[in-house]
Amino acid sequence: MKGLRRLIAVAAFAALPVEAGAAAGIDAWELISPAHFDWRERPHRRAIAEDLLVRLNLLADVIPPLSPQQEAQVANEMAELQRMDPDADTRRRSRLYMSRRYQHFRLLELLEDTRRNLQCVIAAARVSEEMRCWSLASVNFGDEAKLDLALSMLRSARLIPKDGAMPVKAQDPSVWYGEYGRGILKHILTPYLAEQAIKSERLESDRR
Secondary structure: OHHHHHHHHHHHHHOOOOOOOOOOOOOHHHHOOOOOOOOOOHHHHHHHHHHHHHHHHHHHOOOOOOOHHHHHHHHHHHHHHHHOOOOOOHHHHHHHHOOHHHHHHHHHHHHHHHHHHHHHHHHOOOHHHHHHHHHHHHHHHOOHHHHHHHHHHHHHOOOOOOHHHOOHHHOOHHHHHHHHHHHHHHHHHHHHHHHHHHHHHHHHHHHO
């Protein structure tokens, strides 16, 4: 079923008009179906990070904050479980993990961490620092199970709008976020690491 949703979402997304931007229309879709993206171009990478941040913010803006009481409950339960023997009371651990307030907490944490990673990409002064931030963003975008579970719980509780009521760029996050994560790995991190390996081999060869 999830595979069918992905195919439908891909077809719908591909039909959307490409908006002109600062880097020749480069946006997050280039991570999935690259047409103009050149990973060596800093403006291209920055344009993708900025578009991902827009999409992330659209989703984050509809997630309500936890109340101070809810935050305190989650913090207390997590602290208590950490003090317990790892083999003790697995049902209690499961109840916490599957509680709505805990999944809500994890979702807010995931979104905020990913936003920091993208802001780091945009602000990075050195390519090595930028790539470190891309790697962290890739891991977070690839955490589809965490995202899907939390969003399903919040939608069931009517705490956030249904997916179809969201702006187009914020729809189907459980489909697209994983694709973004894999795209970052395939189209940015892998070629960067390959180039670094070649440079390292040349330096080593020159020393001989």
